[in-house]
Amino acid sequence: MELIDKLSILADAAKYDASCASSGAPNRSSRGKAGLGASSGMGICHSFTPDGRCVSLLKVLLTNFCLYDCQYCINRRSSNIPRARFTPEEVVRLTLSFYRRNTISGLFLSSGIIRSSDYTMEQLIQVARLLRETHQFRGYIHLKAIPEADPRLLEEAGRYADRLSANIELPTLTSLKTLAPEKQLGTIHSAMGQIRQGIDAANDAATQEAKHPPRSDNPKRMAPRYAPGGQSTQMIVGADTTDDRTILQSAEQLYQRFRLKRVYYSAFSPIPERPAGLPQAAPPLLREHRLYQADFLIRGYGFAAAELLGKPGNLALDIDPKLAWALTHRDTFPLDLNRAEPALIARVPGIGLRSVQRLVELRRHRRIRFQDLIALRCRIEILRPFVVTQDYRPADGQRDSARLRQQLTAPQPAQMALW
Amino acid sequence: MTLASSTPWVVPAADFGQWRDAARRLLQAGVPPAAVIWEDAREVQEDLFASAEAGAIRLPEPSVPPPPVRIAREDLALLERASRYRCGEGEQGRWALLYRVMWRLHQGERAAIHAADVDGRVLHQRHHAVKREAHHMHAFLRFYRDDTDGDEADARGAKRASGGEEFHAREDYQSVEESKASFIAWFEPAHDVLELGAEHFADRLGSNPFLIATPRGGVAWNGEQLDYRTPCPPAWAARARAAQTAGEDSEHALWRTYFVSTFNPARLNHRVMTQHMPQRFWRHLSEGDLIPELEARARHGGRRLAQEASVGERKGKTLPPARR
Numbered sequence A: 001m002e003l004i005d006k007l008s009i010l011a012d013a014a015k016y017d018a019s020c021a022s023s024g025a026p027n028r029s030s031r032g033k034a035g036l037g038a039s040s041g042m043g044i045c046h047s048f049t050p051d052g053r054c055v056s057l058l059k060v061l062l063t064n065f066c067l068y069d070c071q072y073c074i075n076r077r078s079s080n081i082p083r084a085r086f087t088p089e090e091v092v093r094l095t096l097s098f099y100r101r102n103t104i105s106g107l108f109l110s111s112g113i114i115r116s117s118d119y120t121m122e123q124l125i126q127v128a129r130l131l132r133e134t135h136q137f138r139g140y141i142h143l144k145a146i147p148e149a150d151p152r153l154l155e156e157a158g159r160y161a162d163r164l165s166a167n168i169e170l171p172t173l174t175s176l177k178t179l180a181p182e183k184q185l186g187t188i189h190s191a192m193g194q195i196r197q198g199i200d201a202a203n204d205a206a207t208q209e210a211k212h213p214p215r216s217d218n219p220k221r222m223a224p225r226y227a228p229g230g231q232s233t234q235m236i237v238g239a240d241t242t243d244d245r246t247i248l249q250s251a252e253q254l255y256q257r258f259r260l261k262r263v264y265y266s267a268f269s270p271i272p273e274r275p276a277g278l279p280q281a282a283p284p285l286l287r288e289h290r291l292y293q294a295d296f297l298i299r300g301y302g303f304a305a306a307e308l309l310g311k312p313g314n315l316a317l318d319i320d321p322k323l324a325w326a327l328t329h330r331d332t333f334p335l336d337l338n339r340a341e342p343a344l345i346a347r348v349p350g351i352g353l354r355s356v357q358r359l360v361e362l363r364r365h366r367r368i369r370f371q372d373l374i375a376l377r378c379r380i381e382i383l384r385p386f387v388v389t390q391d392y393r394p395a396d397g398q399r400d401s402a403r404l405r406q407q408l409t410a411p412q413p414a415q416m417a418l419w
Numbered sequence B: 001m002t003l004a005s006s007t008p009w010v011v012p013a014a015d016f017g018q019w020r021d022a023a024r025r026l027l028q029a030g031v032p033p034a035a036v037i038w039e040d041a042r043e044v045q046e047d048l049f050a051s052a053e054a055g056a057i058r059l060p061e062p063s064v065p066p067p068p069v070r071i072a073r074e075d076l077a078l079l080e081r082a083s084r085y086r087c088g089e090g091e092q093g094r095w096a097l098l099y100r101v102m103w104r105l106h107q108g109e110r111a112a113i114h115a116a117d118v119d120g121r122v123l124h125q126r127h128h129a130v131k132r133e134a135h136h137m138h139a140f141l142r143f144y145r146d147d148t149d150g151d152e153a154d155a156r157g158a159k160r161a162s163g164g165e166e167f168h169a170r171e172d173y174q175s176v177e178e179s180k181a182s183f184i185a186w187f188e189p190a191h192d193v194l195e196l197g198a199e200h201f202a203d204r205l206g207s208n209p210f211l212i213a214t215p216r217g218g219v220a221w222n223g224e225q226l227d228y229r230t231p232c233p234p235a236w237a238a239r240a241r242a243a244q245t246a247g248e249d250s251e252h253a254l255w256r257t258y259f260v261s262t263f264n265p266a267r268l269n270h271r272v273m274t275q276h277m278p279q280r281f282w283r284h285l286s287e288g289d290l291i292p293e294l295e296a297r298a299r300h301g302g303r304r305l306a307q308e309a310s311v312g313e314r315k316g317k318t319l320p321p322a323r324r
């Protein structure tokens, strides 16, 4: 099979992984050195496909042959799809070629399970080793961690990769049992635990060495030796009946227990040869979007999952989770922006983290006026009922939440129907 | 009114360094913003640019002893970035804005550089636009192999750009060792971010030489140094544009294949895509012409599945369960 045909098949097979991030890597440069590639912590989206998703990395499977039969997966062994396999050298060639043309910032390599978990993991590592050692590639590398593989191999993978990820896919034991019978939640967790230990140990060592904050140029200090971009995972949304509350609680636990950098949510997309029991519907994109918003509130704004969704069920689709929280906590508002704690200002719908920082800064110079919120480009229509400034107090501060919600809701967004 | 403020000082500046030197002198002489007319020598003709460099600018004498002018390092960086913003019709000139902010800071008005201030707000918006455009350049610039060097390539590029000479793909194309190859790109930045792009690509490509041509300036990297030219030599521009359209770098065919396959038609979302990748960049992307086609296919039934249609048409294969 020609390289171009393999690429066509193995990129198609890899698109179900939502992550394409190239962020969080240490500063590396190839100036004045042999080899190729740089990274700066800031991710770059080199293109966007018409689905609105960022193309930052060459995201392919090494092979889509697979021994497993995960029901939600297009590559499961019972699926009648074209199969292909790259040699490690072919992946290297594509990565370097695309990188030089500035269409990617690195590689995200995953694979179906062939022969054994160990063998598969070794193949992935081989690609990373060729890139890093033979070609001195300093771009981004994200490797999939095969949970069942020998811990020694995960250890080795982390020394080449910027990021490792083991996918949870389904957050509960029962759904995993039904839809991915060969996978074990325990094994996935222990792989995550091992990766976390590796990262913690490397970070500790780096802190010990570093007398300066981690922005210095010293390459030794800049490159913790184990997955410096952290680890991530993915959960599928809408393949079964698992609700948002379960998904968010699992995410929160994963963040706490394994210090994940990111949890990705992947709306289940219809696949060919759909097994019975899986939805034949458009991917629930809006639901996925709300989950990302809630996830961001948990990671960045100090919200707990239980605050955002106290009861079993899903997040509201018609309003974002921060506004939903504010509407059920009217006693906190309206909030005086000239007095409130920064952490509380961050809970005002329509005010982002950057603006919180700027408002707190501004308070040191003078009192905050309503005009400042406009200048800072906060979402005025949304925040109006929730804030007090030197010259402003909401007229609708007393209005009841149901009416307020109605007023703040754009025309009902419907889940898009396909056919 | 003093004499100094009744006849305004006319001060041209072609870059941030020139502005900074002039601004320091003006501040030390106590000249308020209203008494300075800044000329943007980046926007005017070459010869005027030259006269500014020749030191023909008249500046006031500072008061003795000259008061120190201080600014926080990060604020200076903010001013520098914001000065790269290309002002549109009716927008205030870059140097005048910078000087007013500087003047107010010098008067002890710390809020002048804050994003909620009347001037600070504009400054931050410009800074944001510049940052975004530099990011666009890092993201959407495309390099092509530039196999022939120097004069020959320039002549070839010029010829091809003028519509002559058909090109035949070189057979040894891939056999040329890529780690030593030269690359070339054409890019049309909306703000003055060429330097920010060039530095970034020097980090990325290391020992691979490259050349970037834009409608205003150009830069060449030889693996060790950056060589800036303003304006961009016409031969560079012709070569860069020709490389983009000639289609001789066959690796871009692989990239296009990847782009098609990684797209998920079931998630079609035109609005989000154009939000992140404005349409003005499409025609310079090697995958740009694929976008309308992919969207059309998705709208006409392709959305039913996430799989790329051409992959689905290939012969499939199921696998036996593992022996346990």
Ligand code: SF4
Binding pocket: A066, A067, A068, A069, A070, A073, A074, A075, A076, A077, A111, A112, A113
């Ligand atoms: S292990 Fe499961 S999810 Fe992974 S490729 Fe195989 S079938 Fe798909």
